[in-house]
Amino acid sequence: MQQDATESWVPPAIPIAVDLVILTLRESRFDVLLVERGIEPFKGGQALPGGFLSSAGEDIYDAALRELHEEAGLDGSALHIEQVGAYGAPDRDPRGRVLSVAYLAIAPGLPEPVAGTDASAAAWTAVDDVLSGHVKLAFDHLAIVEDAVERARAKLEHTPLATAFCGKRFTIADLQRVYEAVWGADLDLRNFYRKVQRVEGFIESTGTERREAKGRPARLFRAGSATALHPPLTRPDRTPRAEEHQ
């Protein structure tokens, strides 16, 4: 980077924004947070929360944390956050050129559609409705959601990311619901219990239980110390296996 510049040449500067793909599970549904746009372009349309850097000195990650707080009322220090990538097509914003850095945030299921914030227009929306095109998004936000969701789905296989969708303590059934909702696939309960418990450092027992009115109490776990899952939990083959034509 940083080419040989003549004294007179000035590299073009472009406004920088951050966009947030905040994912969560609410009642076993895989949701993304969208806000209704209050201004043109796409006024009244649905979009990802986000915004411009507040100053030329603000770190992009800090900007993501700030928007997370301002637009979603969430505390980023408690969440899993990672960068998805930069989206910089010259025509992505009709008002003029903007380069946006997208972040993925995973939040434990929040009962309320987030209130007391800037963006009172924020609402949880089914990820499926977005990906299917049933809910239309402004700008290139659909592509951003696609990339972020695929990232989350893939990381569920190899990392303990699923625990980020759960609270501090969770049951194995809770964890299974995460996998099923994010992957959009049903998993066998017995195989899931076996695999999850075999992976070293994925979940550790708290010794406590959760009882709900009826039925046997469920044991509670917390996230373990592993950063990678060995062996991984693989997604069910959507390409079942080459139809042994014969």
Add this chain to the structure above:
Amino acid sequence: MQQDATESWVPPAIPIAVDLVILTLRESRFDVLLVERGIEPFKGGQALPGGFLSSAGEDIYDAALRELHEEAGLDGSALHIEQVGAYGAPDRDPRGRVLSVAYLAIAPGLPEPVAGTDASAAAWTAVDDVLSGHVKLAFDHLAIVEDAVERARAKLEHTPLATAFCGKRFTIADLQRVYEAVWGADLDLRNFYRKVQRVEGFIESTGTERREAKGRPARLFRAGSATALHPPLTRPDRTPRAEEHQ
């Protein structure tokens, strides 16, 4: 993104650069292209090829292609190129704030250290020497290389990316050398042949052969149509398996 702006507020604009992590295999060595910096800061130091957008209207991907041509003499349309991410720490460039979008490019082994270009100072360097810190890089380029290399290593498992390191036609042994060099691990030849040939759409036979002076001729293949590998080629466990303590 695109917050409610009052008429008077103007979002801060920042110079945008692209950095390229160009990876290849040369004589079974896994190499990255570095350039010697001609100007301060880090004058005389090693850095990734790259540069600022040429104009405020240039697409970032196009800028990556342009730099690939200018600084490495490579034709991007023939290469695998993907974005790694945005690097935007406010202090990453001592001259002032720059946001850089990093791209990963995979090139078939090129015999010569790339000549007849802008950057005659460009040179292939062993990736291991960079990752080990033996070769020091300017700015935050080490972090960029780490991210890009990990991306490449991971994608080798699930995608036919390895074929991007090879020419149009290659032997199975060529392909194995790619995996061994990028992963830094020895693979069993017999298992490799079996697995590679079982994966549908990974490689397809050309019916032709390559003969080198002596020995049995090797069959030549070309990249198949698959975009994902089923089943994947997994990296040898560096974390061998929980030492069954007992």
Add this chain to the structure above:
DNA sequence: TGAATAGTGTCTATGAGACATTATCTT
């Protein structure tokens, strides 16, 4: 003791990894 939820065990098939020999070509 019945209803409700939590948790486990076994069998089969497939892939991973270790390992040595046969095949084809040139000189």
Add this chain to the structure above:
DNA sequence: AAGATAATGTCTCATAGACACTATTCA
């Protein structure tokens, strides 16, 4: 036929996936 390189087959073990029953609690 000797030398060199290419290619393959078998065995064992671990994991994936299909599948049904037992355990614990509360009313």
